[in-house]
Amino acid sequence: MADPIQQLTAALARLPGVGEKTAQRFVFFLLADRTGAAREIAHALARLADEMSLCRQCGFPSQGELCAYCSDPRRDGGLICVVQNPQDVLAIERTAEYRGRYHVLHGVINPLEGVGPDRLPIRELLARLDGVSEVILALNPTVEGDATALYLQRLISPAGVKVTRPATGVAVGMGIEYADKATLAQAINSRRGMG
Ligand SMILES: [Zn+2]
Structure with missing residues (x-):
């Protein structure tokens, strides 16, 4: 020892x-x-x-089975925002512009670091699509974030669910977590459809 x-x-x-x-x-x-x-x-x-553990539905930290967002009935269950990290959820919450639910990937696909799709809770995301009208892929505009967004879009679109990404201006280039409130709010509000 x-x-x-x-x-x-x-x-x-x-x-x-x-x-x-x-x-x-x-x-x-x-x-x-x-x-x-x-x-x-x-x-x-x-x-x-x-x-603490991770919410069994969305992966955000939680003291119970379901996190505060998943268990809040006032949240729009038809809308899921997919993010890389729990910090991104906090950043989006600060904008007070989003009233849907989340799905936290705890990473992105990164072949160089040995992170394949099977290492991320993607199956869990696909299992949540019933009754969902839109999935927002709020992944960072990096090579890995873009590749992961494209990968997810190809899996989600065939289910008849609209897939969007926040408009990524220069100011969001640093990442969702670091974007200022106004920029992030604007990026979410002017999100665009993928494919
Ligand atoms: Zn949750």
Whole structure:
């Protein structure tokens, strides 16, 4: 068994964007900290692991079986917005322009990183199309995002469901998550049909 320093360093180094050096910095910071940060983080992590999971319908984080969006009867069930990350849901919610439901892919198809369609909850998305009139593919305008959108469009359109993408101006080029509220609202409102 590795000592606590090694164990935590290795665990933190698994996080996206955190390498060995950064992980080490975090660990030594926490060791020297006198404010109780380590216990606070440990407690929050335990709660995250114990109390939260992903909504069984859309994949957004949830404390129950269904997330707040899927269980809200005032939401338009005929509209599904497909996003790459939960952060994108939060960004779209900030615009207050969208009242449908979501489907979180937790990634996009990326052959170079070994992420094929089978690694994403695409079957789950297709299983939700009954009674749905439109699917908005709010994927980032990257090579992988575009390829994933095209892949999904080819699967969804034959079911007779309208498939749209937000109008991606230059300002959304950074990604949905980083787009400012007004730009994103405009992109969603001026979405266009695919194919
Ligand atoms: Zn949900």
